[in-house]
Amino acid sequence: MNLRSFRTAAWLGWKIESNWTDPFLFAVYSIIKPLAGAAILVVMYSVITKGDFAAPLFPYIYLGNAFYMYVGAVMTGVSWAIIDDREHYRTLKYMYVAPIRIPLYLIGRAVARFLTGSFSVLITIVFGALFLHVPIEAAQVDWLLFSVSLLMGVVLLALMGLTLAGVTLLLARHSDYLGDAVAGGLYLFSGAVFPLDVLPAWLRPIGYAMPITYWLELLRRSLVGSVAQAFPTLANLSNGQLLAILGGMIALAAVVAVITFRWCDHQARERGYIDRTTNY
Amino acid sequence: METAIRKNTGWRLFIQTILGRAYPRVVGMSREKSWLFFDIFLPMLSVSAYVFVYRAIGAPEEYIGFVVVGGAMTAFWMNILWSMSSQLYWEKETGNLALYIMSPTNLMAVLLGSLAFKVQYALGSFWQLLLVFFLAMTALYGMGMMTASLFLLLSREAWHIANLAQEPIYLVAGFYFPIKSFNFWVAAAASIIPLTLGLDAMRQLVFPSGPALGFLNVRVEIFILSGLAVLFITAARILLRKMERLAIREGRLTESRR
Numbered sequence: 001m002n003l004r005s006f007r008t009a010a011w012l013g014w015k016i017e018s019n020w021t022d023p024f025l026f027a028v029y030s031i032i033k034p035l036a037g038a039a040i041l042v043v044m045y046s047v048i049t050k051g052d053f054a055a056p057l058f059p060y061i062y063l064g065n066a067f068y069m070y071v072g073a074v075m076t077g078v079s080w081a082i083i084d085d086r087e088h089y090r091t092l093k094y095m096y097v098a099p100i101r102i103p104l105y106l107i108g109r110a111v112a113r114f115l116t117g118s119f120s121v122l123i124t125i126v127f128g129a130l131f132l133h134v135p136i137e138a139a140q141v142d143w144l145l146f147s148v149s150l151l152m153g154v155v156l157l158a159l160m161g162l163t164l165a166g167v168t169l170l171l172a173r174h175s176d177y178l179g180d181a182v183a184g185g186l187y188l189f190s191g192a193v194f195p196l197d198v199l200p201a202w203l204r205p206i207g208y209a210m211p212i213t214y215w216l217e218l219l220r221r222s223l224v225g226s227v228a229q230a231f232p233t234l235a236n237l238s239n240g241q242l243l244a245i246l247g248g249m250i251a252l253a254a255v256v257a258v259i260t261f262r263w264c265d266h267q268a269r270e271r272g273y274i275d276r277t278t279n280y
Numbered sequence: 281m282e283t284a285i286r287k288n289t290g291w292r293l294f295i296q297t298i299l300g301r302a303y304p305r306v307v308g309m310s311r312e313k314s315w316l317f318f319d320i321f322l323p324m325l326s327v328s329a330y331v332f333v334y335r336a337i338g339a340p341e342e343y344i345g346f347v348v349v350g351g352a353m354t355a356f357w358m359n360i361l362w363s364m365s366s367q368l369y370w371e372k373e374t375g376n377l378a379l380y381i382m383s384p385t386n387l388m389a390v391l392l393g394s395l396a397f398k399v400q401y402a403l404g405s406f407w408q409l410l411l412v413f414f415l416a417m418t419a420l421y422g423m424g425m426m427t428a429s430l431f432l433l434l435s436r437e438a439w440h441i442a443n444l445a446q447e448p449i450y451l452v453a454g455f456y457f458p459i460k461s462f463n464f465w466v467a468a469a470a471s472i473i474p475l476t477l478g479l480d481a482m483r484q485l486v487f488p489s490g491p492a493l494g495f496l497n498v499r500v501e502i503f504i505l506s507g508l509a510v511l512f513i514t515a516a517r518i519l520l521r522k523m524e525r526l527a528i529r530e531g532r533l534t535e536s537r538r
Contacts, residue, residue: 184326194336
């Protein structure tokens with residue numbers, strides 16, 4: 001039942017995400033948005049440094065921003081399904097009475113966003129490597145570390161999304177894409193687009209407490225090790241130590257996600273929130 | 281005995297519609313205040329990240345001010361996209377649109393009512409700044425109403441188009457850097473979005489180094505913004521009527537291609 005819930009939800013999510021237009025327009029849509037997001041940072045960097053793309057800070061910013069797209073994509077994918085099914089399609093109550101596992105259904109709904117997010121990340125990185133001298137060389141990449149880190153990150157983000165989905169069960173639809181809003185908020189603390197040392201000392205502990213910080217560091221090290229180690233923030237930690245920290249944090253995130261979702265789900269059932277429509 | 285109901289017409293009906301549409305939003309927002317966290321606090325953190333990017337690359341302090349002003353204005357753009365342009369699509373999906381069309385009122389008022397209390401406003405004291413802000417907002421909301429009329433005809437693609445019009449617009453309108461960073465023709469083309477010139481003029485008026493980084497003279501920008509305000513409000517009025525008629529004729533008001 002678990003696998004069936006996940007697989008069917010993934011198929012449904014893909015249909016919802018992709019079949020609103022023809023494949024060409026969908027591809028254009030999937031390219032423009034991430035490239036524009038990256039271009040904002042490129043222009044900001046270029047204006048101030050007069051186009052010094054060879055400095056190690058540029059690939060640090062560029063790659064951090066590129067992989068951070070996964071954060072919004074996966075978290076939104078999982079949590080938006082609550083609002084979408086409850087208030088747009090008004091099918092959440094039917095999902096609840098169907099023989100499926102709701103957490104796996106929600107994670108399955110995020111698969112489509114993960115796939116489109118992967119496309120965006122890939123396009124952004126290829127563009128950076130081809131036109132902006134981001135120093136990625138296939139022979140130098142630690143593919144094993146990259147694959148393991150990416151997989152761990154996706155699991156982590158799905159769990160964070162599940163936590164947010166639980167909270168969303170109790171919230172009205174004031175705004176759209178809560179996952180993007182939360183990802184935007186965490187952007188500040190994760191060291192995605194600047195080293196944590198730039199933050200005021202009293203804010204840095206938040207960054208160190210966030211698993212995304214270690215995940216992004218691992219991805220940078222796997223793709224361009226020399227650049228990632230040019231910044232002192234996490235330089236004293238080995239790859240193995242970073243993986244161990246990330247693994248521990250994922251375990252903690254799993255416990256938090258399960259407890260939070262169960263509690264919120266129970267509250268939503270008790271208060272009759274499963275089939276409500278808000279914010280007319 | 282029946283109670284006599286006073287039936288408003290003209291501008292009274294317009295105002296009544298705005299208040300009537302805003303009412304459920306205001307009540308909903310005051311009942312549950314999670315939006316304070318998700319719509320105000322978190323976006324502030326997100327904008328702060330751009331401040332620290334400038335710090336990391338050693339930018340002059342006024343660039344940080346540029347980000348703060350640009351970041352504050354993103355609230356208005358998001359408001360236009362999600363609470364105005366795509367509003368008619370959402371009304372259609374939830375089944376309210378047909379009721380609005382049937383009622384003896386104006387769609388512009390419905391759109392204005394849907395905006396209530398969704399934005400945090402930040403005004404300066406300088407009269408020219410106020411004028412720029414007023415003109416930019418008028419033109420922007422006119423543009424929002426105009427694009428809402430197109431959304432009247434769209435179905436699920438409306439959602440994705442609104443979603444697409446975020447980062448590319450932040451980029452071309454210079455939300456986080458001076459628009460002068462682009463070449464003249466790119467900046468000129470981007471000026472069709474009222475926030476481009478509005479932001480540029482506000483930055484010129486607020487920051488000491490603003491005029492040096494400005495795209496056009498503030499007076500010229502005020503003149504263009506005035507023209508855009510008139511153009512967009514007029515176009516919105518015409519297009520909303522046309523699109524409403526077209527949507528009725530083609531049976532799209534109650535259509536839900538999910």
